[in-house]
Structures are given as C-alpha cells and as structure tokens.
Amino acid sequence: MANRILIVDDAAFMRMMIKDILTKNGFEVVAEAQDGGEAVEKFEDVLPDLVTMDITMPEKDGISALKEIKAKHPNAKIIMCSAMGQQAMVIDAIQAGAKDFIVKPFQAERVIEAIQKALHE
Template sequence: MANRVLIVDDAAFMRMMIKDILSKNGFDVVGEAENGQVAVEKYAELTPDLVTMDITMPEKDGIQALKEIKAHNPNATVIMCSAMGQQAMVIDAIQAGAKDFIVKPFQADRVLEAINKALG
C-alpha cells in the first residue's frame, strides 16, 4: 500500500511541487493544507503516514501545528520544510518532534531521501 501523505504549505505552488514529486514516486497524497490550523484538523481527519510541514505560515505556524499533531499522536511522522536562513526554527521543530527537514527550493532526490528515511 502506498504511504499516505498530507502536504502543508501556505504557497499553492510549493504544495504542487511536493505533490508532483511524491505522486511520481508512488506516494498517495491524501490531503493538502494551507496553514497550521487546517493541518491539525486534516491530520485528525485523514491520519496520514507522513506530513510535510512548512514552518512559516499564517494563522498557525508549522511548529505550533507540529506540537498539536504530536500531542494528538506521539508517533506522527512529520518532516519540516523551510527556506534558507531558518536554522533556529528548524532546531525548534526537531526538538518538537519533527523527523527531518527539507530546504526550499525543493530538490526531488532530497525530498525523497528525507521521506524514505523518516518512514524507515
């Protein structure tokens, strides 16, 4: 069975890029969210195997959403996405339970490497 993924990013273009990479490599993108609040709701509804989570988003940032998802399911697998220069936030995210992080702009091989490693 294909791994089910929830993609979270406030930029539709970034969601489309990740979705394209994952779909071409056998992953099942079960949902998308444009902010952390929607991400928490969709996680509870869809129970995906993996979440790709942008850090900087309106309404609720990725780190807060990560903490809420981890409170709901301590075993949740979340990979953070960040632009260059957000190292401090990446450290916060790893401490909050993120499995890995990928840097924008996305490179397909790095995205897949991070996801395959996180899913074990």
C-alpha cells in the first residue's frame, strides 16, 4: 500500500510540484491544504503517514500547525518546506518535532530522500 501524504503550502503551484514528484514515485497524496489551520483539520480527517508543511503561510504558519498536530499526534511525521534564508525558522521547526526539511525550489531526489528517511525512522 502506498504511503499516504498530506501536502500543505499556500501556493497552488508548489503543491502541484510536490504532488507531481510524489505520485511519480509511488506515494498517494490523500489531501492538500493551503494554510496551517486547514492543515490541522485535514490531518484529523485523513490521518496521513506523512505531511509536507510550508513554513510561511497566511492565517496560521507551518510551525504553529506543526506544534498543534504534534500536541495531539506525537508520532506524526512532518517535513518542513522552506525557502532559502529561513534557517532560524527551520531550527524552530526541528526543535518542535519536524523530522526534516526540504528547500525550495524542490529537487525531486532530495524530496524523496527526506520522505523515505522520515517514514522509516
């Protein structure tokens, strides 16, 4: 059975890029969200195996959503996505329980490597 993934990013184009990489590599994208609040709701609905979470989003950012999901689901596997120059936020995310992070623009090999690693921890 394919691993079930929730993609969270406020940019539809970025969600589409990640979805394309994942589906081509045998993963199942079970839901998408465009902000942290929606991410928390969708997580509860679909209980995915893994989440890719953008850090900077309107309404609720990725770190707030990460903390909220981890509070209810301590074993949730979440990988943060960040643009260059967001090192401080990435450190916050890792300290809050993120498994890894991938940098935009996405490189397919790095995305798959981070996901495989997080799923098999």
